[in-house]
Amino acid sequence: MPSGYSRAATVTWSISRLMFMKRNMRKGNSFHSICGPAVMKPGAWKYTDLMGRALNKSRFEEWKTIFYKLEGWNTKTGWPKRSTLEKMDLKFVADALQTAHRLGEEEA
DSSP states (O other): OOOHHHHHHHHHHHHHHHHHHHTTOOHHHHGGGTSSSEEEETTEEEEOOBTTBOOOHHHHHHHHHHHHHHHTBOTTTOOBBHHHHHHTTOHHHHHHHHHTTOOBOOOO
């Protein structure tokens, strides 16, 4: 766990991500609401071309897997692992997520 500002940023990002989880978002759909270029069309997220740029969905999924691994979140669900939350002094959040069946499993 980083210290100082890096720790604060990690905790802030994690809490923001937990808010998305509250809406039952998982790895497959949660990043679209915070990263572009994906836009919400009535009822569904859609990848779009923005100024000649396009998002390669398979490479983006690969990037998310790497990112979640670095952040200490479950790479299959995109949910936080107990060990990660406890390192941030968020044991009470881990307990609540476990009760709600939204706690990421520990990975090897």
